[in-house]
Amino acid sequence: MKAGVIVFPGSNCDHDAWYAVERNLGGHANFIWHDSTNLGDVDAVILPGGFAYGDYLRCGAIARFSPVMQAVKKFAADGGIVLGICNGFQILVEARLLPGALLRNQGLRFVCKQVALRTETTDSPFTGALSKGKVLHMPVAHGEGQYFADERTLDVLEAEDRVAFRYVENPNGSARSIAGILSAKRNVMGLMPHPERACDPLMGCTEGLGILQSMLRAVLTVA
Amino acid sequence: MTITPELIAQHQLTPEEYQKIVTLLGREPSYSELGVFSVMWSEHCSYKSSRIHLKKLPQEGKYVVQGPGENAGIIGIGGGWVVAFKIESHNHPSYIEPFQGAATGVGGILRDIFTMGARPIAVMDSLRFGPLSGVPEASHNARIVDGVVSGIAHYGNCFGVPTVGGECLFEQCYSANPLVNVFALGVCRENEVFFAKAKGIGNPVIYVGAKTGRDGIHGASMASAEFTEESKQKRPNVQVGDPFLEKLLLEACLEAMKTGAIVAIQDMGAAGLTSSTCEMGSRGGVGIEIDLDKVPQREAGMTAYEMLLSESQERMLLVAEKGREEEVYRVFRKWGLDSAAIGRVTDDGIMRVLHKGKVEAAIPNRALADEAPKYDRPHGVKPHRRAPMEAPVIPKSQDLAADLLRLLASPDLCSKRWIWEQYDYTVRTNTIVGPGSDAAVVRVKETGQSIAMSLDGNGRYCYLDPREGAKLGVAECCRNLSTTGALPVAATNNLNFGNPERPEIMAQLVEAIEGMADACRFFDTPITGGNVSLYNETLGEGIYPTPVLGIVGLMKTAVPAPVKFAAPGAKVLLLGGFGRTDATQFGSSEYAKVILEQLWGTPPKLDMDYEKRVHEAMREIAAAGLAESAHDLSDGGLAVALAEACSGAIGAAIEVPSGDIFTLFGEAPSRILVSSRDGDQVWKIAANHGVECDEIGVTIELRLQLKHNGTILFDLATEDLVQAAADALPKLLASTIHD
Numbered sequence: 001m002k003a004g005v006i007v008f009p010g011s012n013c014d015h016d017a018w019y020a021v022e023r024n025l026g027g028h029a030n031f032i033w034h035d036s037t038n039l040g041d042v043d044a045v046i047l048p049g050g051f052a053y054g055d056y057l058r059c060g061a062i063a064r065f066s067p068v069m070q071a072v073k074k075f076a077a078d079g080g081i082v083l084g085i086c087n088g089f090q091i092l093v094e095a096r097l098l099p100g101a102l103l104r105n106q107g108l109r110f111v112c113k114q115v116a117l118r119t120e121t122t123d124s125p126f127t128g129a130l131s132k133g134k135v136l137h138m139p140v141a142h143g144e145g146q147y148f149a150d151e152r153t154l155d156v157l158e159a160e161d162r163v164a165f166r167y168v169e170n171p172n173g174s175a176r177s178i179a180g181i182l183s184a185k186r187n188v189m190g191l192m193p194h195p196e197r198a199c200d201p202l203m204g205c206t207e208g209l210g211i212l213q214s215m216l217r218a219v220l221t222v223a
Numbered sequence: 224m225t226i227t228p229e230l231i232a233q234h235q236l237t238p239e240e241y242q243k244i245v246t247l248l249g250r251e252p253s254y255s256e257l258g259v260f261s262v263m264w265s266e267h268c269s270y271k272s273s274r275i276h277l278k279k280l281p282q283e284g285k286y287v288v289q290g291p292g293e294n295a296g297i298i299g300i301g302g303g304w305v306v307a308f309k310i311e312s313h314n315h316p317s318y319i320e321p322f323q324g325a326a327t328g329v330g331g332i333l334r335d336i337f338t339m340g341a342r343p344i345a346v347m348d349s350l351r352f353g354p355l356s357g358v359p360e361a362s363h364n365a366r367i368v369d370g371v372v373s374g375i376a377h378y379g380n381c382f383g384v385p386t387v388g389g390e391c392l393f394e395q396c397y398s399a400n401p402l403v404n405v406f407a408l409g410v411c412r413e414n415e416v417f418f419a420k421a422k423g424i425g426n427p428v429i430y431v432g433a434k435t436g437r438d439g440i441h442g443a444s445m446a447s448a449e450f451t452e453e454s455k456q457k458r459p460n461v462q463v464g465d466p467f468l469e470k471l472l473l474e475a476c477l478e479a480m481k482t483g484a485i486v487a488i489q490d491m492g493a494a495g496l497t498s499s500t501c502e503m504g505s506r507g508g509v510g511i512e513i514d515l516d517k518v519p520q521r522e523a524g525m526t527a528y529e530m531l532l533s534e535s536q537e538r539m540l541l542v543a544e545k546g547r548e549e550e551v552y553r554v555f556r557k558w559g560l561d562s563a564a565i566g567r568v569t570d571d572g573i574m575r576v577l578h579k580g581k582v583e584a585a586i587p588n589r590a591l592a593d594e595a596p597k598y599d600r601p602h603g604v605k606p607h608r609r610a611p612m613e614a615p616v617i618p619k620s621q622d623l624a625a626d627l628l629r630l631l632a633s634p635d636l637c638s639k640r641w642i643w644e645q646y647d648y649t650v651r652t653n654t655i656v657g658p659g660s661d662a663a664v665v666r667v668k669e670t671g672q673s674i675a676m677s678l679d680g681n682g683r684y685c686y687l688d689p690r691e692g693a694k695l696g697v698a699e700c701c702r703n704l705s706t707t708g709a710l711p712v713a714a715t716n717n718l719n720f721g722n723p724e725r726p727e728i729m730a731q732l733v734e735a736i737e738g739m740a741d742a743c744r745f746f747d748t749p750i751t752g753g754n755v756s757l758y759n760e761t762l763g764e765g766i767y768p769t770p771v772l773g774i775v776g777l778m779k780t781a782v783p784a785p786v787k788f789a790a791p792g793a794k795v796l797l798l799g800g801f802g803r804t805d806a807t808q809f810g811s812s813e814y815a816k817v818i819l820e821q822l823w824g825t826p827p828k829l830d831m832d833y834e835k836r837v838h839e840a841m842r843e844i845a846a847a848g849l850a851e852s853a854h855d856l857s858d859g860g861l862a863v864a865l866a867e868a869c870s871g872a873i874g875a876a877i878e879v880p881s882g883d884i885f886t887l888f889g890e891a892p893s894r895i896l897v898s899s900r901d902g903d904q905v906w907k908i909a910a911n912h913g914v915e916c917d918e919i920g921v922t923i924e925l926r927l928q929l930k931h932n933g934t935i936l937f938d939l940a941t942e943d944l945v946q947a948a949a950d951a952l953p954k955l956l957a958s959t960i961h962d
Binding site for chain 1: 373376380381382383465466467468470471474558559643644645646647648649650651652654655666668780782
């Protein structure tokens, strides 16, 4: 798998995503600068965590207008696999590649802790190597991670089996404990927790690797 | 503008200092020059009261690549890599405006690290606040806690550096003088270190980063005076931080350094443009001429005085190779940052400042940076202390279990999770041991080596005896590192004290420095840099003398034994033995503070030689993989260490040789709690190092039981111990903020 890691000026998990793909998964990753209009030859795109353009306005509100996001939208429309982690998830909702919004945490504070996620569907390129109901542990680290959508949208997400992960214990007040969702075509996933931080045995947990392995498998199957 | 005695006094310069300026210049200074001297000769920038004593600290050692005098200290970690690290305070601004004060404290120390070419990979904080209950200003103190923690989180999280640990303690003396000391550490290739030494006559001097505004003018002078009733009006002196801009500055600087076009670089911290210009010139033995008209400005109509003294954040000054300017500009353009040539290196050793075609200042660099006044302030008296030496009648504990639970829930000892969960401590995927442990451990991906680090300072010990207290701080830091298996190799210090013009405060400072010097020499942890923060006084009331140590250790990359017991059936051992605490020494303990609400006597007695042997034994035990858990004994003594080692599921059944409070809660140093499957082997290693090692019990499920001669002293559910420590801080803050 060749993953393109998008680098906004304020991305700060770009190296972590790169390291997880290259060193922990054994795939290939390269960085794509935010003003690129061309993603180059990649099998999947990762929008990493961070503070894309400072996020002094709504998180991701400026990033959606960046040149690279036009390319990402096209890549997604053509069925390309796109994973948005944390700030990446915020950017995907702002870019309308995913429905809903991410609000300030219910506790009104930044929260960094290890959480447990329940796998809600295996029918996606991000969860194909997992089993339904499998619980994965990985860190969250965000101030604005409370997933919000109107009731109808939430119903649709559930009816279409597009809730990928739910928190076992909700850390931020997310609607229906949603931690990650899929696009209608299931090739775009936004996830608030950080799987790339749970890929190395030294970090105490490697359960995030299952998501990257699923992506690897999906890419190999398509190829 | 005429320079009047009032104007001189407003600039916190004494008449003698002013005379020295006139002599150095050979004429009266201009108004701008007066401003420049006032910041450069402020206590904060010049260390005029502490310099002659700081020389007593050991500064060299086999790992040291760069000692004090640069933006940060540097040590070699092998494999062609080095780490840069330093601690710095932002105490005064954090009282005036807690959020921005703390945020810019983080920003300042991060710039000190990456200006050396090192990418910051860890931050830690040492915090002191006033009490959160029982005093009229409790709710104000709680707001300071909230602001400081949010400020640190805001800056560090956005910048993308993990905040991996620290310490946070509460005392009445910090009510109007909170302490915010921030430690940062970065990694760099050995041959890619940058220094702040201007070179090459005619080379361009380039300004990069944020535009200059009117914020923070005279911040350094503010940090060099006591607080008075009017201090709140100093809010405009506190700078405003922009962590996103700092992140851009980091990436742009590291990328620009790779071009090879940069000769020297220094961040603009305290005294901004002034200090960076004259210090770079002075270090290189050259002059620098700058034209303020070329400085990127945030607002119109700023005077030379304002621009020179502005402490706007996220700015750097660099010297580039002549003819290669464009290579530098290109990188900064890519990151959307301003960069502009504002001057050049000259051969006359003078800092010359032009503004609107006029020379606003022309001062020999050395006069500012090196000729600053140096004072041997009077200190031939006993260090200030009001506590009695004699122990009072110490009542027998009515209920040991209740005492323990109260201690665990006390502000000093309780879990600080509420604080550190607001910090991103896992970003960069290097954090092997994060907050809530004895020491933090961060791996260096490039080398297979890990860096352990610990901050420690005990104001109460130092108040009772600054010399012994400072030694105990060094010992505790080194013990924390050894507990994770790391070898302590170098240190940085932050000396927080009151008004040095009072001999009894100056005596505290001198004794603490000398104690620290002895201990750092003994434990082979030279001081590679640091910070002195004086005048931590409000309305004549000073803080406890609070020297804070940050010590760095090295270890092979591996997951160290955790603080908490791992499984039932392991032997519980007390490496170092039970130690001895007498009634006089008990007066400095947390038990005396929390349960007896008194302070007396002396700190615990430290035998440095024994302490060092305990560390050596511990590292050998860790390296042999014998420790299933390890936790050092410190505040609260044996009983608290045992409780902290309990998880919700695993506790221990312990037998102690005496059931008195000295044995249970005494804070004798040189002790580490270890659990192991092979107690005999642990004992053997200890014996080889001439260290006592007592087998005191076994780990069991769900309970912590303490017995003496068959009598149960207490028997508590581990869940209750964990809960007591976990709930305390959020409850305290919630109750205070809402009343």
